[in-house]
Amino acid sequence: MxxxxxxxxxxxxxxxxxxxxxxxxxxxxxxxxxxxxxxxxxxxxxxxxxxxxxxxxxxxxxxxxxxxxxxxxxxxxxxxxxxxxxxxxxxxxxxxxxxxxxxxxxxxxxxxxxxxxxxxxxxxxxxxxxxxxxxxxxxxxxxxxxxxxxxxxxxxxxxxxxxxxxxxxxxxxxxxxxxxxxxxxxxxxxxxxxxxxxxxxxxxxxxxxxKIEPHISEKIAKIKGAQRSELIRENDWLIGVSYVSSFEASVANTLIKIGFDISIVISERKDEYRVSLRAKRRVCDQCNLHLGKMLEGISKDINGIGGGHEGAASIKISKEELNIKTIILEKIKEILNN
Ligand SMILES: [Mn+2]
CATH class of the missing domain: 3.90.1640.10 (inorganic pyrophosphatase (n-terminal core))
Structure with a gap:
């Protein structure tokens, strides 16, 4: 082709x-x-x-x-x-x-x-x-x-x-x-x-x-992101939700490394939220979870820009959307329970 x-x-x-x-x-x-x-x-x-x-x-x-x-x-x-x-x-x-x-x-x-x-x-x-x-x-x-x-x-x-x-x-x-x-x-x-x-x-x-030694601000974001993380258990899956001011992608990776199956990291920027998601392969395979597709779907409903891969994706949305955490979490739970 x-x-x-x-x-x-x-x-x-x-x-x-x-x-x-x-x-x-x-x-x-x-x-x-x-x-x-x-x-x-x-x-x-x-x-x-x-x-x-x-x-x-x-x-x-x-x-x-x-x-x-x-x-x-x-x-x-x-x-x-x-x-x-x-x-x-x-x-x-x-x-x-x-x-x-x-x-x-x-x-x-x-x-x-x-x-x-x-x-x-x-x-x-x-x-x-x-x-x-x-x-x-x-x-x-x-x-x-x-x-x-x-x-x-x-x-x-x-x-x-x-x-x-x-x-x-x-x-x-x-x-x-x-x-x-x-x-x-x-x-x-x-x-x-x-x-x-x-x-x-x-x-x-x-x-x-x-190899690049991360900037100290990124290291701090990872540590704070881990400290602030909320643990949500859905069946036997562990979902981590956290908030940082930047480096959301890096923090989402960190949460997976420390043991969460799925991570959701929300960063509040000047005029938008940026949310990074990660998921382990096992949960993607077993539950048919595709974060990229899921976020593309959510984007359409709430007018954001989102997408990515099966196990790594992100979404940007305007700050008027107040319950982005709930929207994403509900969608994930729905997929995990299907
Ligand atoms: Mn690429």
């Missing part, structure tokens, strides 16, 4: 100006898949004009990229500093399945871009989005992949295009992060890893490049 699809765009993309970007606050997988695609398209289509742009890059991704450039000074994907979105013939958005998740520089202007071809490349659950036929919109979605980086690896493989060493490091890092250090890996994840690690790549070196 991948190769024919890309082939169908070859003629169109020749001599065209193409923007490659990722979701808002690009993480390592977003960054790696976008940069990988940038080099792939350059090699595949000789006369394409590629532009890379990220409105914001997460700290972890930024630090990894800095370390990578130190190790490979010749690796230098060019990031645009300022772009005019109307300038491009096509826009690729990686690690993203819908417009609203792309950087704000795009999200405010979907109508303006109705004549621009936009291709989403993603591995997140996408409802029936990719089935909907929309003019100038295309979706390359592999829901069973643990990372968008793996889709890019497939592109290089399918078209037999070689990857520079630095890019292999970067894509490997993208896969490691999104697969939770391979905890959520499947056959495809490991095949992609094996392909990338063929050369003299030091896997352990990539792991150490990924």
């Amino acid at each position: 991948l190769k024919p699809k890309i082939k169908s765009y070859l003629n169109f993309l020749d001599n065209k100006s193409v923007l490659i970007t990722s979701h808002a606050l690009a993480d390592l997988d977003g960054l790696a898949s976008a940069i990988g695609l940038y080099f792939f398209l350059q090699k595949l289509i000789p006369n394409i004009i590629t532009h890379l742009y990220f409105s914001k890059i997460s700290k972890k991704a930024r630090i990894f990229l800095e370390k990578l450039k130190e190790k490979f000074p010749e690796f230098d994907p060019v990031f645009e500093e300022d772009i005019n979105i109307l300038y491009f013939d096509a826009i690729f958005i990686t690690d993203t399945n819908k417009f609203s998740k792309a950087g704000k520089f795009l999200s405010n202007d979907e109508d303006i871009l109705k004549d621009t071809l936009i291709i989403f490349i993603d591995h997140h659950y996408a409802e029936d989005l990719h089935l909907k036929q929309q003019k100038n919109r295309d979706f390359i979605i592999f829901e069973d992949y643990t990372s968008a980086s793996e889709i890019i690896v497939d592109l290089f493989k399918d078209f037999q295009i070689s990857l520079q060493l630095a890019l292999k490091y970067l894509l490997t890092a993208g896969i490691i992060i999104d697969s939770g250090y391979l905890k959520f890996a499947n056959k495809n994840t490991l095949e992609s890893m094996a392909f990338l690690l063929e050369d003299n790549i030091e896997y352990q070196e990539i792991l150490s490049m990924l």
Whole structure:
């Protein structure tokens, strides 16, 4: 499916100006898949004009990229500093399945871009989005992949295009992060890893490049989040609910590490709530719990933005919604009791 699809765009993309970007606050997988695609398209289509742009890059991704450039000074994907979105013939958005998740520089202007071809490349659950036929919109979605980086690896493989060493490091890092250090890996994840690690790549070196001592504020958030956590028992499942002012995702992971089966961490920001959820694989499997799908459903009811994976998802909602905790908890209990 991948190769024919890309082939169908070859003629169109020749001599065209193409923007490659990722979701808002690009993480390592977003960054790696976008940069990988940038080099792939350059090699595949000789006369394409590629532009890379990220409105914001997460700290972890930024630090990894800095370390990578130190190790490979010749690796230098060019990031645009300022772009005019109307300038491009096509826009690729990686690690993203819908417009609203792309950087704000795009999200405010979907109508303006109705004549621009936009291709989403993603591995997140996408409802029936990719089935909907929309003019100038295309979706390359592999829901069973643990990372968008793996889709890019497939592109290089399918078209037999070689990857520079630095890019292999970067894509490997993208896969490691999104697969939770391979905890959520499947056959495809490991095949992609094996392909990338063929050369003299030091896997352990990539792991150490990924290590960042958390800032003291994050460590405090984790500790406070754990201290404040409320234990709710539903059958034999232990649900942890906690409140922090930031680092909700990190705190949600911490709660799972200390023994909760499901964690819900609510962070009150200036004009919205951000809620991170995590669940152990066992509860997802046994109870058919898919946090991403669940939060997408809740989003529709209460007008939030939510989604994600089976065992890790998040939702943003306006502060007018006063009982977000109850809404999420009720939904989880309903699923656990089914
Ligand atoms: Mn991803």
